Amino acid sequence: MATIKDVSQLAQVSQATVSRVLNGGVPVSPAKQAAVLAAIDRLGYRPNAFARSLATNRSGAIGALVSELSSAVYGDIIRGIESVAEEHGMHLVVSSGHASAETERRSYDFLEQRRTDALILQVDASTDEDLSAWVASSELPVVVVGRFIEAIAERCVYLDNGAGGELATRHLLERGHRRIAHISGLMRIPDARDRLEGYRRALAAHGIPFDESLVANGGFVEDGGERAMRSLLARNTDFSAVFVANDQSAAGALKALRDAGKRVPEDVSLVGFDDTIVAHYLYPALTTVRQPFDEMGQAAAWLALAAIGVAEQKEVTRRFEPVLIERDSVAAR
Amino acid sequence: MATIKDVSQLAQVSQATVSRVLNGGVPVSPAKQAAVLAAIDRLGYRPNAFARSLATNRSGAIGALVSELSSAVYGDIIRGIESVAEEHGMHLVVSSGHASAETERRSYDFLEQRRTDALILQVDASTDEDLSAWVASSELPVVVVGRFIEAIAERCVYLDNGAGGELATRHLLERGHRRIAHISGLMRIPDARDRLEGYRRALAAHGIPFDESLVANGGFVEDGGERAMRSLLARNTDFSAVFVANDQSAAGALKALRDAGKRVPEDVSLVGFDDTIVAHYLYPALTTVRQPFDEMGQAAAWLALAAIGVAEQKEVTRRFEPVLIERDSVAAR
DNA sequence: ACTCTCTATGAAACCGCTTTCAGACAGTCT
DNA sequence: AGACTGTCTGAAAGCGGTTTCATAGAGAGT
Incomplete structure (x- = not known):
């Protein structure tokens, strides 16, 4: 697998320049730019995500801890999260809490250690106090979906x-x-x-x-x-x-x-x-x-991404209103 | 966030020794071992996953590309994968293909670049040829679930x-x-x-x-x-x-x-x-x-983990047999 | 007592990228 | 012409781990 060094040598520039071309933001002369791009293409170079993360301290992924992976109920939440994440070029790392407070805790530690850039929690078993504590002690932004917790109200996305x-x-x-x-x-x-x-x-x-x-x-x-x-x-x-x-x-x-x-x-x-x-x-x-659910997941993801500066800051609905869907199980009396 | 250096200084040992205590396999004297553990505990030290990945070239995660996140149909596959992954201390990075060959390709690139240790594919839109090509060119183990492809038969988990x-x-x-x-x-x-x-x-x-x-x-x-x-x-x-x-x-x-x-x-x-x-x-x-579905997901995950030496090599069912579930929609004639 | 393992350890190289810092160069202003 | 600015670039220092390699020291063997 080609590294940035290979590219820099082939393009006859420094690694720094390659990095600049890759990440933009810093002006690079058109000639070098072209040389770098050609070299990248020629070598089929893909930046090493680990090295980048180590250097930037960003993972490019958000973590989601869900009580139950893809149950009929919560599947749409994940789907909503994933769609927004993908839109912003972020990955989704998921972990399931299996409806036990202890597993939830373990999974939470797991994700935090993994250093995703933000965390979205949809958990049932842990108490409000647990969650507030996690949020308080966490170094990264946490948002809770499907639940309202007074102490961390502005980090909650929930239904009324x-x-x-x-x-x-x-x-x-x-x-x-x-x-x-x-x-x-x-x-x-x-x-x-x-x-x-x-x-x-x-x-x-x-x-x-x-x-x-x-x-x-x-x-x-x-x-x-x-x-x-x-x-x-x-x-x-x-x-x-x-x-x-x-x-x-x-x-x-x-x-x-x-x-x-x-x-x-x-x-x-x-x-x-x-x-x-x-x-x-x-x-x-x-x-x-x-x-x-879908929109709630999206809102949660947006909130999380905005907190790390990946998504634009905008007004995000956090408290969703229920809607009655009329079908055939109610008769007038 | 404490680093291995902080730990080594507090414990009065070298970083190498801390690393050894952490990863085991190499003998360390009980005294130093204790000192290191104490220091880790005291500092609340957690190894940086990026640094570790960069050094070992292992991510500790497997990627799953699914056609549709948590539909009624495929949700159980993901669940099966996740359960086995978690059992082995691995994470699951998921990405959805959204039923389009192009998105599937993009997501695939995405995951590969992310350097998960193995990849599990459950996709509909891409052709057999696409998939075979991916598998052939990929540097990491790929297993395909829910589909039988002649050319890569031993990497497929599927129903008859x-x-x-x-x-x-x-x-x-x-x-x-x-x-x-x-x-x-x-x-x-x-x-x-x-x-x-x-x-x-x-x-x-x-x-x-x-x-x-x-x-x-x-x-x-x-x-x-x-x-x-x-x-x-x-x-x-x-x-x-x-x-x-x-x-x-x-x-x-x-x-x-x-x-x-x-x-x-x-x-x-x-x-x-x-x-x-x-x-x-x-x-x-x-x-x-x-x-x-659940078992198929598990089998796929096991195959993937075995391929990277995380799970033990064992005989894994790859071709599953269907079972008739009798309920109330059939009458004798 | 002296060499010869063998075990436990630390120094340092390395993984591949980003970012700082200083400097080269070209252009602008007196 | 000389002093300034501003733009582009490269060298090198991290980021935080793992791993190699050399060595000190403890026992074993003679």
């Missing part, structure tokens, strides 16, 4: 989950539903709490008292959603609609309803959350609250 | 798509179906051709002549599947079952059937391919042919 919960519930209320159940998410995750909170707010706004017996925990997973729905059905409190904290558990809920001989949406209306691919494929197609 | 097509079709034959249609995939992709071939073989084995009017192209996408099914229905050739080349177009086909008032599986049986989450969420849940 409360508004999402409200939106879903209000939609059902507007369709005439009064007995609306909720299958909640994993309560240690703020998103789940916020969505529940939004649900309560929407009810309150319509003068409907919160009824604990209409809430069951689905833990954000399909099985959990199925169990939660069975539990709701078994309680003999009637309801005509359910707001489910995410699409996956909505899929489970749908299954439980079907097994119980209930039709959706004729007997029970259903609203999910996330608008993942799941919502699209369910039958009936699931009305749900959309999170713009 | 022909057997998969046969499996799906035979399943329908065994359930008593005789008029079996096929919605094919993107014909420029070998997988699609092989699956069709398998379909023909299975028919032939049962003495059923191939009937061109029972084949429509779905292009591996949902829309395409829907259109293809509509086209089949419009032809007025009757059929009681359809083997669809992938789950996504099966979802489209299912929709078209539903729109036409046909029940699945009572009127028409359906078999998909891939066993992505789509198959799981469709209603009725789709009987399909499973590709072990």
Whole structure:
């Protein structure tokens, strides 16, 4: 593999000049410039990324730590990050946290050691305090996506989950539903709490008292959603609609309803959350609250790149608004 | 950030000794060893990955070029790769080809320049010849996943798509179906051709002549599947079952059937391919042919790591066998 | 006691690039 | 003509590790 030295010798200039031609910014006479380019071409020279990084202390890569690589849910976040990174000639180094706080920590260390230029975190298991501490102690810019943490608010890209919960519930209320159940998410995750909170707010706004017996925990997973729905059905409190904290558990809920001989949406209306691919494929197609994962990933990447001066500084949306996607799982009452 | 020099001074040893302690393999006296470790701990020293890479010419990362980051289909491949990489203390640098031969080429150059230690390719747009050429000219080990290329057979990890097509079709034959249609995939992709071939073989084995009017192209996408099914229905050739080349177009086909008032599986049986989450969420849940994406990713990663001496050399499955996953979309006839 | 391993160690070269610094040269201004 | 500016260039010093090579010192063998 040719080195800069080979190029400089062939072009009869110094290594410094080759470097200048390569990196621009410094004037180089046209003659030498041409000689250098010719030599580069002739030798098929490609700069050694390690040497460059060592000298500049820049890696040309941003790191992403995601809770789960390419789940239905978070895949789009990575996609969003990658698209912006690529646009700026940066690479993406990914690592998965495997939904364990310890692994997340390890992966974080890993990436930090690897000296990516910036870090994007999308993690579930670690606490707000952990994350704040990481951000505080890190030498490189860190941005957190899919989560709002007070202490590092300006480094967070997130959805307004409360508004999402409200939106879903209000939609059902507007369709005439009064007995609306909720299958909640994993309560240690703020998103789940916020969505529940939004649900309560929407009810309150319509003068409907919160009824604990209409809430069951689905833990954000399909099985959990199925169990939660069975539990709701078994309680003999009637309801005509359910707001489910995410699409996956909505899929489970749908299954439980079907097994119980209930039709959706004729007997029970259903609203999910996330608008993942799941919502699209369910039958009936699931009305749900959309999170713009792709855009959130892009925003996070932009924020990170701007922080290291690679992307232009501009106003980046950090708090995203949920949008209701109407499909076929809600009927008027 | 502390450097090896700081450590060596604090520990009163040479840099070489610190390096030895760090990398092992060379005997170091217990006393110095302890002193070095203490100094490392005290300074919070972390070796600079760039410097190390420059000196060793190893990056500690493998590159993955995927056609589409985290689609429902290929997400599991990446996951498989990452898990094996992480197990061996390696990083994963990913890049997406965005389904264009040119972008794939660019991304490939990008990764190669980045000098990852090995490369895993999962690409659709580039031709067999392109890939063979890349592999031949590359200085680092390349493995191709999800595709069989004669010229570089021992570097390919792939599914036996022909057997998969046969499996799906035979399943329908065994359930008593005789008029079996096929919605094919993107014909420029070998997988699609092989699956069709398998379909023909299975028919032939049962003495059923191939009937061109029972084949429509779905292009591996949902829309395409829907259109293809509509086209089949419009032809007025009757059929009681359809083997669809992938789950996504099966979802489209299912929709078209539903729109036409046909029940699945009572009127028409359906078999998909891939066993992505789509198959799981469709209603009725789709009987399909499973590709072990995760394992294939793992195998590819293992092959790559073994090639650079990071993973132990062992017999790695390169040709995976499809498995039929029976769900609810096939009825006996 | 003396040579002969053998082990543990440090000095220094090296990996391939960027960047500083000083100087050569050409052009401009009195 | 002489003093200044400003532009372009090369030598060399890093960046922070690894690795080679030579050597000091400890034991072993006679």
